[in-house]
Ligand SMILES: Nc1ncnc2c1ncn2[C@@H]1O[C@H](COP(=O)(O)OP(=O)(O)O)[C@@H](O)[C@H]1O
């Protein structure tokens with residue numbers, strides 16, 4: 001009696017929050033879907049009305065669409081690879097006892113607090129600039145020539161920038177997981193004759209799987225929507241070399257003033273994200289239970 | 291073979307000396323128990339032997355070979371940890387096979403030896419489970435299984451039973467002792483529980499603050515404790531200590547009498563006292579008696595009819611009175 005009563009009360013009390021969240025999500029989603037079926041170009045305010053699937057057809061048949069999809073996936077996978085491998089190595093390093101551990105761990109986290117636009121601009125102007133950049137200076141010191149990162153390898157450069165930002169996140173989560181590894185387990189493995197590499201493969205890595213799963217899931221969600229770094233560095237170019245899906249949506253709706261087509265791109269991005277999420281959950285989600 | 295010798299071994303962590311210079315010889319096939327209060331350095335000593343800690347100075351030899359600088363794996367010893375330290379993501383089978391896999395034993399032989407070990411330890415029906423799906427006692431057995439497949443020179447146990455409940459503890463105590471009878475391999479067993487020490491050991495090493503207080507068979511320690519510490523530590527309930535005139539009368543600073551070596555009478559005896567708590571166990575009765583020499587615990591056989599507040603007389607058995615000097619050493 002009392003529990004039923006309190007359960008009803010609990011539902012009543014959380015309902016405003018639930019309703020707010022639902023509206024928060026439903027309204028933009030519905031509007032996006034609505035616009036994606038409308039003729040809505042800011043340059044031609046007179047042309048309105050139902051557009052059918054034409055916005056989708058225009059978006060998908062756009063010559064920039066295929067490269068954008070490919071770049072989106074390359075970007076996500078590239079950053080994931082760098083942050084996972086780098087994160088594990090850094091976490092292993094930071095897990096060792098050394099002097100000044102606390103401060104170093106704090107500093108490692110720093111890139112995560114730098115805004116994406118700021119970090120991308122710093123990378124672009126202070127490191128990757130072919131004339132005045134730090135890398136160019138190093139190359140010149142060895143008698144070489146500055147490399148035009150953003151011109152010659154735009155997608156790679158953006159992957160580096162984004163990976164730099166996400167490395168601390170991966171490192172931190174993995175370090176926390178490492179620290180929860182039972183020391184006696186390691187010692188038992190040592191007594192069982194496992195060398196450092198075997199201990200890593202058979203003890204450490206299995207212990208980390210859950211943390212690795214979490215990092216991959218969270219990062220993928222954010223990496224699918226990388227945008228600011230591209231805007232302030234390459235603008236998607238040269239050509240379509242560094243254009244991803246969110247950036248193409250921006251070009252369609254803001255630069256081309258075609259809100260309807262942009263909305264259609266947004267819906268496609270949502271569908272793509274869900275497909276990726278589905279496969280991710282299938283592939284690694286089973287690590288989360290048990 | 292499994293003969294281990296420590297000579298002048300010391301261990302310090304920073305400025306703190308945990309093990310002052312220590313000599314100890316463990317013969318092949320012996321069941322040796324390190325016993326002492328918590329924090330006295332038992333685990334540290336065991337880890338020094340295992341090679342999980344480096345000695346600060348001194349020498350450890352195993353079967354006559356200097357092992358001081360050998361890695362844990364090279365020493366050929368197996369250890370069972372207090373937390374069991376099983377690999378949680380591996381099945382029982384893989385856990386037990388792990389040391390063999392690391393040693394490069396071929397697959398078929400590995401399977402054969404795992405089956406054999408599982409049979410000895412009654413684990414056959416659990417081989418495909420994960421450690422998380424086992425009870426405490428079963429996990430303990432898996433840990434032992436992982437140790438025995440390697441056929442080590444010696445087994446090291448660090449308080450292996452302290453996470454089990456009382457009934458299981460008794461059972462595992464017997465199983466480990468039986469395992470020793472069958473394998474005849476050297477075992478070093480660490481515990482803070484003197485009952486485990488007394489029941490299992492061939493040889494007990496009593497430790498206090500990193501020092502060896504006494505080494506001997508359980509009954510030697512019981513009959514002739516070398517000092518007050520050993521006298522108080524070995525035996526349950528604890529030995530009674532009396533100082534003052536009663537001790538002086540026997541030319542000692544302190545005398546000790548075990549509860550089972552005190553006679554009781556209603557009519558007369560050496561010490562007059564009032565019964566406090568009486569613990570009736572059926573087979574025994576423990577009386578806590580307040581006397582002018584302090585609280586004395588008496589173990590009376592069988593069912594004794596004594597109640598709170600009764601006046602009784604106690605008489606220590608003169609043949610079993612232990613005498614100690616002012617420094618605590620046996621006289
Ligand atoms: N890694 C360590 N660093 C510093 N002190 C330690 C370390 N390991 C053990 N000690 C100290 O050594 C003493 C003995 O510890 P231990 O061997 O674990 O005792 P026991 O196993 O007899 O309870 C304790 O005082 C403990 O604080």
Ligand SMILES: [Mg+2]
Pocket residue numbers: 332333334449
């Ligand atoms: Mg201990």
